[in-house]
Amino acid sequence: MKSVHPFLSSALSALLFTAAHAQASELVVANFGGANGKAQEVAFLKPFAKASKTVTRGVEYDGSLAPVRKMVLARKTQWDVVEVESSELTIGCTEGLFEQLDKRQLGNTAMALPGSIHNCGVGAFVWSTVMAYNSATYTTDKPRNWADFWDVEKFPGKRAMRKGARYNLEFALMADGVHRRDVYQVLSTESGLQRALNKIKQLAPHIVWWESGSQPPKMLAANEVVMSTAYNGRISAAVDDGATLETVWTDAIYDMDYWAVVKGSPNVAQAKAFIRFATTDTAQLAFSKEIAYGPTHFNAILEYDKVRKRPVADEHLIDLSMAPSDLPSAPGNLLRSLGFDPTFWVTKGARIETQMAQMLQ
Numbered sequence: 001m002k003s004v005h006p007f008l009s010s011a012l013s014a015l016l017f018t019a020a021h022a023q024a025s026e027l028v029v030a031n032f033g034g035a036n037g038k039a040q041e042v043a044f045l046k047p048f049a050k051a052s053k054t055v056t057r058g059v060e061y062d063g064s065l066a067p068v069r070k071m072v073l074a075r076k077t078q079w080d081v082v083e084v085e086s087s088e089l090t091i092g093c094t095e096g097l098f099e100q101l102d103k104r105q106l107g108n109t110a111m112a113l114p115g116s117i118h119n120c121g122v123g124a125f126v127w128s129t130v131m132a133y134n135s136a137t138y139t140t141d142k143p144r145n146w147a148d149f150w151d152v153e154k155f156p157g158k159r160a161m162r163k164g165a166r167y168n169l170e171f172a173l174m175a176d177g178v179h180r181r182d183v184y185q186v187l188s189t190e191s192g193l194q195r196a197l198n199k200i201k202q203l204a205p206h207i208v209w210w211e212s213g214s215q216p217p218k219m220l221a222a223n224e225v226v227m228s229t230a231y232n233g234r235i236s237a238a239v240d241d242g243a244t245l246e247t248v249w250t251d252a253i254y255d256m257d258y259w260a261v262v263k264g265s266p267n268v269a270q271a272k273a274f275i276r277f278a279t280t281d282t283a284q285l286a287f288s289k290e291i292a293y294g295p296t297h298f299n300a301i302l303e304y305d306k307v308r309k310r311p312v313a314d315e316h317l318i319d320l321s322m323a324p325s326d327l328p329s330a331p332g333n334l335l336r337s338l339g340f341d342p343t344f345w346v347t348k349g350a351r352i353e354t355q356m357a358q359m360l361q
Contacts, residue, residue, distance in 0.1 A: 026055040027270050031083040032257075033060030034214055035237040039290035040083075044278045047286075051277070054270055065092055068262055072097050077264035080271040083124060086342035087166075087349070089258045093120035099261040099268060106276060113256075113329060115339075116296040121258035122275050125287065126294035126329040128255075128337060129167050131248040132230040134220045145250050146175035149227055150199070152206050157226030160219050163209040165200075165356040166345055167229065167253055170338060172199035174251045180338040188344065193352065197359055204360060220245055236292035236326050247326065249333050255340035256296065294329025 029045060031037045037060055049056040059079065061067060065088050071077045084092065092098050098120040106122055116123030133143055143155055149171070161168050170183050173196050178186050186192035208225055210216055216230035217238035232252070235245050259278060261271040277283055284295035327333065345352075 025267060026057055027081070027267050027274060028079045029056065029058050029081045029083075029274065030061045030079045031058055032063055032213075035234060035291050036213075036293070039287055039293075042290050043283055043287035044274070047283065048274055048277050052270070052273060056274070063088065065095075065097065068092065068097050069095070072263045075264055077262050077266065079262050080265040080267045081274055082260050082262055083257050084121065084260055085257055086255055086340065087345050089118060089121045089260060090342050090346050092260065093118070097263055099263055099265065099271075101261070101272070101275075105272060106279070113296045115256060116279075118258060121260040122279050123256040123296035124259045124278065125284065126254055126256050126296060128232045128249075128252040128328040128333070129162070129229055130232045130235065130252040131227060132216060132220060132235045132245055133227045133248070134223065134244055135246045136244045137223070137226055142246070143227055144248060146171050147177075150175040150203055152203070155226060157206075158208050158224065159203065159206050160208045160210050160216055160225040160228035160230075162229055163211050165352045166349065167340075168200060169193070169196040169352070169356075170253055171229065171251070172196040172203075174338070175199060180251050183338055184341050184344055188348075193355075197356060200356065201359055217243060217245060232326065232328055233291045233293045250336050252328075252333070252337040253340050254294075254328050254334060254337045255342075257293075288327065292326040292328075294327045296329065 029040070031040050037058060041058055045056045045058050048054070061082075063083075063085060065084075068079070068082060071079065082098075089098070100119055101122065103117060106117065113123060113126065131143065131146065131149055135142075137157075138155075141154070143149060148155055149159060161171075169187060173183050173186055173192070174180060176195060176199050187196060208219065210219070210228070213231045213234050216225075216228040217234050219225045220228055220230075221238065221243050232247055235247050239245055259275045261268060261275070265271050278287075279297060281295070281297040284297050287293070288295055328337070
């Protein structure tokens with residue numbers, strides 16, 4: 001990984017604390033590890049520790065609410081800040097597992113992407129589940145959409161998909177001709193749900209199920225599968241390491257991970273200071289330089305392709321709606337992607353997951 005970015009200015013340091021403060025105990029930030037965790041160490045944890053003079057440590061967890069729930073119920077909170085997906089944020093907030101956040105204490109929220117500010121969390125970054133393939137496998141005709149992903153005659157070979165129903169049913173409907181704007185409307189009906197399940201069943205003999213985000217790039221590079229659903233940042237990281245992988249952005253699904261403060265944290269003030277720091281445009285830009293997950297701060301989005309030294313007509317006027325980008329929150333990629341609906345999955349997900357598991361037995 002690259003060295004820590006020397007981007008902290010006096011103004012940014014002033015953002016951390018507005019008055020003299022006592023030395024806090026160790027601040028523990030739980031994240032999903034892997035390339036994402038390494039990028040957070042570079043862009044968020046080490047710079048925050050240096051600026052705030054707070055010992056800051058990252059720990060890896062699987063993203064489930066089980067360990068958070070156990071800590072809160074036992075009143076033995078060992079983590080201060082957690083990275084959570086949108087569905088877990090919604091559930092955890094309802095259950096009282098996270099501290100409520102005051103929007104007035106979060107900095108300039110007017111520059112945040114819609115959906116970034118939640119009662120219990122702040123958008124950390126945007127990520128997408130995309131289709132990926134090994135470009136060495138295809139020299140002429142290449143897969144371009146989810147219909148191609150399902151076309152085992154034109155593109156023979158195994159496909160890899162994240163284990164479970166979430167995301168996959170959306171992809172199935174788009175493969176079956178449903179426009180992304182109508183996916184959740186169709187999926188909310190019994191006939192639409194059955195349509196999606198049937199589409200999964202059709203492809204099931206050709207599917208290898210993955211559970212860790214590190215698996216798809218490895219399987220593609222080893223030619224164990226010809227295509228895979230994957231987290232865009234994992235594919236970009238593999239490409240940076242020399243892998244010949246390609247990302248298909250058409251009808252990708254984008255979502256946000258959020259920062260939340262665990263209820264009962266002994267370092268609530270420091271935890272909130274960390275979140276303010278990690279959601280500044282400068283810190284988010286540093287993070288996106290390490291891994292291609294998108295900032296939630298508009299300034300960082302607009303600066304990203306300039307930093308990556310991508311060719312543009314006018315360096316002072318960067319039109320990301322047209323420029324090529326591996327950034328999920330670039331307008332050009334958002335416009336052709338489906339926004340994940342956490343409310344749908346929180347409300348109906350358990351039943352749907354059970355139905356799909358029974359169908360695949």
